[in-house]
Amino acid sequence: MPEFIFATCLPRSMPYLKRELARTRPDLRLAYSRPGLITMRTDAVPPGLSTPEPQAVFARATGRSLGFADSLDRIVELAELVAAPEIRVHVFARDPVKPDKQIPDYEGIKRWRDSVRGQLGTRVLDGDDAKPGDTVLDVVLPPPGMTDPIMVGWHIHDHWRGAAPGGVCQVPVPPEVPSRAYAKIEEALHWSALELHEGDVVVEIGSAPGGAAMALLQRGANVIGIDPARMDPRVLDWHGACGTFRHISNYAERLRTRDLPAKVDWLVLDANIAPHRALVALKHLMSLRGNSIRGLLLTLKLHDDGVIEDLPVLFAQISELAGAISLRATQLPSAHQEVVVWVQRSL
Numbered sequence: 612m613p614e615f616i617f618a619t620c621l622p623r624s625m626p627y628l629k630r631e632l633a634r635t636r637p638d639l640r641l642a643y644s645r646p647g648l649i650t651m652r653t654d655a656v657p658p659g660l661s662t663p664e665p666q667a668v669f670a671r672a673t674g675r676s677l678g679f680a681d682s683l684d685r686i687v688e689l690a691e692l693v694a695a696p697e698i699r700v701h702v703f704a705r706d707p708v709k710p711d712k713q714i715p716d717y718e719g720i721k722r723w724r725d726s727v728r729g730q731l732g733t734r735v736l737d738g739d740d741a742k743p744g745d746t747v748l749d750v751v752l753p754p755p756g757m758t759d760p761i762m763v764g765w766h767i768h769d770h771w772r773g774a775a776p777g778g779v780c781q782v783p784v785p786p787e788v789p790s791r792a793y794a795k796i797e798e799a800l801h802w803s804a805l806e807l808h809e810g811d812v813v814v815e816i817g818s819a820p821g822g823a824a825m826a827l828l829q830r831g832a833n834v835i836g837i838d839p840a841r842m843d844p845r846v847l848d849w850h851g852a853c854g855t856f857r858h859i860s861n862y863a864e865r866l867r868t869r870d871l872p873a874k875v876d877w878l879v880l881d882a883n884i885a886p887h888r889a890l891v892a893l894k895h896l897m898s899l900r901g902n903s904i905r906g907l908l909l910t911l912k913l914h915d916d917g918v919i920e921d922l923p924v925l926f927a928q929i930s931e932l933a934g935a936i937s938l939r940a941t942q943l944p945s946a947h948q949e950v951v952v953w954v955q956r957s958l
């Protein structure tokens with residue numbers, strides 16, 4: 612039986628996704644595509660896979676495609692094809708084609724979400740965030756400014772995916788933060804489900820001007836920002852109920868063991884350096900505090916096309932040097948020429 616698959620991605624990353632799938636899943640044949648969405652067909656799922664949809668870095672949400680709808684009734688009809696008695700409903704929009712200029716239509720998405728949930732009634736599980744094993748109905752709306760039909764699909768949730776509708780909720784950048792990295796780290800924290808608690812120590816490599824640091828401080832973390840560039844005064848003078856900030860004005864590779872507290876919980880890297888240099892910085896930090904770091908949230912810059920082909924090797928190197936128990940990667944809605952990597956360690 613042929614299976615029909617869908618995958619969503621950043622519109623500008625569609626060529627990357629197609630290249631990644633050509634390498635990892637040659638059984639998939641491209642069918643229909645629109646900016647930020649491709650559908651594919653497979654006639655023979657490779658042996659050993661538990662699900663026909665691909666696990667691809669450049670695909671943020673994937674699942675089985677049920678078809679397209681232009682009305683609520685048709686969405687409900689397609690949802691009837693999902694056999695599970697209870698379903699989680701994920702209604703989300705494809706990423707905008709011009710992410711810097713267009714924000715998602717949050718109100719429109721909510722209206723569709725409420726209507727679909729209302730029509731499906733008691734079958735629908737409460738809440739948006741999926742749990743492993745949930746059967747999730749995916750209702751994929753067109754992005755702002757487009758009138759394409761709605762795609763309806765489904766998937767079984769697993770640890771590879773973000774739990775939110777579409778894998779990650781786009782976070783708008785509030786006006787009062789020092790940089791758009793605020794939105795990026797908020798999205799990354801939700802996607803990774805990193806368990807950040809008040810008082811946790813976070814070392815951030817590439818912390819200036821401080822959008823991400825501000826988001827971490829708001830969550831009560833004690834942040835040590837490593838960056839030779841200047842930090843925003845709102846971060847340097849942080850006076851929240853909890854959370855502290857310390858700036859080390861230096862390159863990560865030059866840190867000395869006495870610069871850091873004995874225990875560091877999390878390592879965040881967002882430096883504008885090529886991935887091979889990021890690896891050098893990472894290796895150095897692991898040599899200083901590898902005994903206590905529980906997880907790493909890393910941004911790898913896709914400076915040139917060659918990096919895309921190198922990603923599997925880079926991931927293997929990161930896994931090895933971090934002693935990872937799991938590693939997954941995606942592209943966040945607020946992060947463009949880069950991928951975010953979430954590495955969990957067991958101590």
Ligand SMILES: C[S@@+](CC[C@H](N)C(=O)[O-])C[C@H]1O[C@@H](n2cnc3c(N)ncnc32)[C@H](O)[C@@H]1O
Nearest residue numbers: 790792817819820821822823862863881882883
């Ligand atoms: C994209 S910005 C970081 C944005 C920041 N995370 C925020 O929340 O505002 C990249 C930063 O990486 C810093 N950087 C580049 N190489 C570095 C290195 N080797 N060690 C530490 N910081 C570095 C740059 O100075 C720059 O401020």
